[in-house]
Amino acid sequence: xxxxxxxxxxxxxxxxxxxxxxxxxxxxxxxxxxxxxxxxxxxxxxxxxxxxxxxxxxxxxxxxxxxxxxxxxxxxxxxxxxxxxxxxxxxxxxxxxxxxxxxxxxxxxxxxxxx
Numbered sequence: 357x358x359x360x361x362x363x364x365x366x367x368x369x370x371x372x373x374x375x376x377x378x379x380x381x382x383x384x385x386x387x388x389x390x391x392x393x394x395x396x397x398x399x400x401x402x403x404x405x406x407x408x409x410x411x412x413x414x415x416x417x418x419x420x421x422x423x424x425x426x427x428x429x430x431x432x433x434x435x436x437x438x439x440x441x442x443x444x445x446x447x448x449x450x451x452x453x454x455x456x457x458x459x460x461x462x463x464x465x466x467x468x469x470x471x
Contacts, residue, residue: 374401423466424459 381389393403420426446457453460 423463423470 389400389403389407392398393400396403398406443457446460449455449460450457455463
């Protein structure tokens with residue numbers, strides 16, 4: 357707990373006390389978030405809060421539409437045939453999106469079998 361919070365973990369004005377975590381963000385995204393904060397006269401903490409309020413639920417809905425169902429079922433460990441061409445295409449998708457290659461495979465399979 358930092359010095360600006362009381363024993364309940366809140367600040368004097370009722371807000372939750374902030375703590376810091378190190379997160380890897382693209383430089384352009386971080387710069388844009390800071391610029392938005394300066395433009396709106398808000399600290400980055402509030403820009404993050406606003407972003408979650410505005411985007412999180414619709415993003416979750418969109419990702420669920422793509423097949424990301426969260427922790428509803430246990431995964432099955434399976435052996436599947438992968439050649440260098442498959443690996444290269446999955447790695448291309450990984451580099452383009454930032455999603456893990458296995459997640460790209462899951463999404464492609466889910467979309468393909470749903471048709």
